[in-house]
Amino acid sequence: MPKHKQAIDATTHQKIKTAARMVFHQKGYAATRTRHIAEAAGINLALLNYYFKSKEQLFNLxxxxxxxxxxxxxxxxxxxxxxxxxxxxxxxxxxxxxxxxxxxxxxxxxxxxxxxxxxxxxxxxxxxxxxxxxxxxxxxxxxxxxxxxxxxxxxxxxxxxxxxxxxxxxxxxxxxxxxxxxxxxxxxxxxxxxxxxxxxxxxxxxx
Amino acid sequence: MPKHKQAIDATTHQKIKTAARMVFHQKGYAATRTRHIAEAAGINLALLNYYFKSKEQLFNLxxxxxxxxxxxxxxxxxxxxxxxxxxxxxxxxxxxxxxxxxxxxxxxxxxxxxxxxxxxxxxxxxxxxxxxxxxxxxxxxxxxxxxxxxxxxxxxxxxxxxxxxxxxxxxxxxxxxxxxxxxxxxxxxxxxxxxxxxxxxxxxxxx
DNA sequence: AAACGTTTTAATCATTTGATTAAAATTGCA
DNA sequence: TGCAATTTTAATCAAATGATTAAAACGTTT
Incomplete structure (x- = not known):
């Protein structure tokens, strides 16, 4: 699993954040599914963890x-x-x-x-x-x-x-x-x- | 799985309802675990489903x-x-x-x-x-x-x-x-x- | 006490869900 | 171009969770 010097792709990163913001705001932490965020962002579920480590960290952000x-x-x-x-x-x-x-x-x-x-x-x-x-x-x-x-x-x-x-x-x-x-x-x-x-x-x- | 004419045990039934009310009020539907309700009521988890069929029905009540x-x-x-x-x-x-x-x-x-x-x-x-x-x-x-x-x-x-x-x-x-x-x-x-x-x-x- | 219905339990199931992995695709650049 | 780093994917894992099952315990009636 690579990750080095270069800044992470802003658009994918941002797509996830935007979708997460929408879903978390609407359903709250407990009712939110990471798969739902991924779907709303149009990305693969694993990318969410690649960029944000965990549901909880993404939520805290x-x-x-x-x-x-x-x-x-x-x-x-x-x-x-x-x-x-x-x-x-x-x-x-x-x-x-x-x-x-x-x-x-x-x-x-x-x-x-x-x-x-x-x-x-x-x-x-x-x-x-x-x-x-x-x-x-x-x-x-x-x-x-x-x-x-x-x-x-x-x-x-x-x-x-x-x-x-x-x-x-x-x-x-x-x-x-x-x-x-x-x-x-x-x-x-x-x-x-x-x-x-x-x-x-x-x-x-x-x- | 029996269930017939006699009225169900009011005290166990009530214990579950009281615990469910407390936990649902405090955490909301999505964050509530049926095991937590059962524990708070001091009963076996299966009893919750025996008396109330499902988490959702208990919640609706x-x-x-x-x-x-x-x-x-x-x-x-x-x-x-x-x-x-x-x-x-x-x-x-x-x-x-x-x-x-x-x-x-x-x-x-x-x-x-x-x-x-x-x-x-x-x-x-x-x-x-x-x-x-x-x-x-x-x-x-x-x-x-x-x-x-x-x-x-x-x-x-x-x-x-x-x-x-x-x-x-x-x-x-x-x-x-x-x-x-x-x-x-x-x-x-x-x-x-x-x-x-x-x-x-x-x-x-x-x- | 035997028989029957009811209540309770321990064990287990199936699904959902957050997370990981290993490989494939893509990108940047020497 | 070719290589190395980065990004993305499909497949899979492990834990959590709602629900079920089969058997045991209990109580009531006769």
Whole structure:
């Protein structure tokens, strides 16, 4: 089994990653079959192990990449010192909704798979640091301090913001079925929420 | 292989169901091993198939029972003609939070597994009927009509109410890790939300 | 206690599934 | 071109897993 200096074929490598991302996001780790990934990528099953060693390593890579993209988005918005608290909320909501409308299965993938390794949030991705050391957190504390928003613990605020924004994606199949919504109608509602959520957040935080 | 008139042993039958419920809720269908259920129930693996025929049938039973309990709770509150709209919200929130604090894995179980068969919501459980033909839906429409609440489409309202109430359970491992919360602190927050959510809902619906 | 139905067990099966291997095909380049 | 490294394939392996079977244990009735 050879493998030496030359960089591995980017297109085959990439085809596998793209297929793996799709299948893992859709079915989760346990329900995913490596044969299914290979088929979706149009490659021989052995190639998957040739390039990525094992199902688990491929999964870890997809998991990390998926998470990293999301965290980069948060970080950029939340650390910006030139926007107000409410502007940050609007930016977060709009950016996330746009991003998740592209890959709506991501939120359920994340909450399902994070259970098996929540420490990645702290150890690798530094999420608590990014959130609680940010301009956003400072502005939030300050606004509570000077009474311009209600003294709501920031974890309640975080639950609400995520509940408004990402919960609909998590529950999409359920909500579409209950509400007899077409995928287009669901998308339309999420577009509306880009405007609505900032207003709701303002209402919740009114002192 | 015998099986005749006499009712099957309730305690063994029940032990398996209890173990299956626990394991399925925790790991989902794909990651669950029938051997693990048998071990958790303290029975021989073959007994599982003796009583329940197959993993899939046992799963369908647990799924149906889990769902039925939740829907019964909604139905009771939402069809009550003697409570106001806002009382119904308070009742729903308090009842659900109490119920889910007992089995916090249920919401993630539901949203994960419903994807494979969302039609059960319509065909078996009649969830759309229960919600949209209820006193609650009538009161909501009426209140929009006479301007006592904002004209928010009821599906947005439903997303928000579920986002407030069940999303924290879905994201519990993530939220606990990010916020360095002990399970007790998480429970405490959910108790606080029984008071907070109705206020937030009122704020959102203010005309 | 004998007979019968029911429940439980140990052993085993067949299939699925992640992974490996050895050989073939392809590519880069001296 | 020819050679060496790399990439790809078909075939196969070993373990895991859902399910079955045949026999043993148990309980109830007569």
């Amino acid at each position: 997809i998991m990390l990449e998926t998470f990293t993209e999301l965290v980069a988005t948060i970080k950029e918005i939340v650390t910006n010192p030139n926007t107000s608290l409410h502007q940050k909320v609007s930016n977060l909501v709009a950016t996330y909704i746009d991003q998740l409308l592209q890959e709506p299965q991501i939120p359920l993938f994340i909450v399902s798979e994070i259970r098996n390794n929540p420490q990645i949030l702290v150890n690798t991705l530094q999420v608590p640091n990014i959130i609680f050391q940010s301009a956003f957190a400072r502005q939030y504390a300050q606004s509570v301090q000077n009474g311009s928003i209600a003294p709501l613990p920031i974890m309640h605020f975080l639950m609400n913001l995520l509940g408004f924004t990402v919960f609909p994606f998590i529950a999409q199949p359920m909500l579409q079925t209950i509400g007899s919504l077409t995928p287009e109608q669901f998308t339309q509602m999420m577009q509306e929420r880009k405007q609505l959520i900032p207003k709701w957040v303002a209402a919740l935080l009114a002192p | 647990i799924m149906l029972e889990t769902f039925t309990e939740l829907v019964a709770t909604i139905k009771e509150i939402v069809t009550n003609p003697n409570t106001s709209l806002h009382q119904k919200v308070s009742n729903l929130v308090a009842t659900y939070i109490d119920q889910l604090l007992q089995e916090p894995q249920i919401p993630l179980f539901i949203v994960s597994e419903i994807r494979n068969n969302p039609q059960i919501l319509v065909n078996t459980l009649q969830v759309p009927n229960i919600i949209f033909q209820s006193a609650f839906a009538r009161q909501y429409a009426q209140s929009v009509q006479n301007g006592s609440i904002a004209p928010l489409p009821i599906m947005h309202f439903l997303m928000n109410l579920l986002g407030f109430t069940v999303f924290p359970f879905i994201a519990q491992p993530m939220l606990q890790t990010i916020g360095s919360l002990t399970p007790e602190q998480f429970t405490q927050m959910m108790q606080e939300r029984k008071q907070l959510i109705p206020k937030w809902v009122a704020a959102l619906l203010a005309p």
